[in-house]
Amino acid sequence: FSEELKPAVEPDPCPAYDFDAESGPDIANVSEFAFDIFRYYRSREKQFYVHDYLSQHPNISKQTRAVLADWMVEIQETFELNHETLYMAVKIVDMYLSKTKEVTKDDLQLLASAAIFISCKFEERSPPLIDDFMYVCEEAFDRDQMIRMEMKVLDTINYDIGFPLSYRHVRRYARVSFRRECY
Incomplete structure (x- = not known):
């Protein structure tokens, strides 16, 4: 072998x-x-290694990423999601950020919401609706923006969400x- x-x-x-x-x-x-x-x-495992991507995103600091992860935990608790859903969503965010250079601080909440939404579809029996995300995000984005971000994320990570956690x-x-x- x-x-x-x-x-x-x-x-x-x-x-x-x-x-x-x-x-x-x-x-x-x-x-x-x-x-x-x-x-x-x-x-x-090696296929999904995430390198230190923060240098590609000068507007995103370690603290900003930590705040984003904390916010994702709050969303997980609000919707009572499985732990796997959270871990998968964080991995999706990290993979997306490691493969792009165009994300601004203002897009992070939308990105995280789309990542959670994607992982909910994979891990949850009854995933929250887009309207639920819009509500908890206080209408920071609309339905079309969420769908476009979901498609953009999946396209960027080559629709491969069967990664090890x-x-x-x-x-x-x-x-x-x-x-x-x-x-």
């Missing part, structure tokens, strides 16, 4: 116990594919590491 084809995940440290069996009846978890799914995500790995590893059956 070449370096790229070698397994990206270490062998199961406890092969005698099926950690995913407890979620077996839930067809959404596809537990029989868990190992393959995590190996796949691991193999894609640290939260998924941490959640699984935390659950697996506390199983006593293995020890």
Whole structure:
């Protein structure tokens, strides 16, 4: 095997116990594919590396990005969204900013809203509507601006939102590491 084809995940440290069996009846978890799914995500990590993009955006400082991330957390809490939705939205914002040079401070709220909206469609059973975003953003943008930004973001990141998230790995590893059956 070449370096790229070698397994990206270490062998199961406890092969005698099926950690995913407890979620077996839930067809959404596809537990029989868990190992393959995590190996796949691991193999894609380098594709989604985000470089330090702030130098490309002189109007956006570290503090501005931190405030934006805090605002995204507030939106996650307001809409009671999953943690994965937030992590995915932040990753989308970072990927978009790393591939563009045209974002102003004034566009950040719209960008973050579009990123959350995209990730809601991917992660949530019942995503908020555009009107909900317009309401919580106090009409800072209109429906057409939101749709255009959503399309622009997806186009910029090549419609590839199946990227690995640290939260998924941490959640699984935390659950697996506390199983006593293995020890």
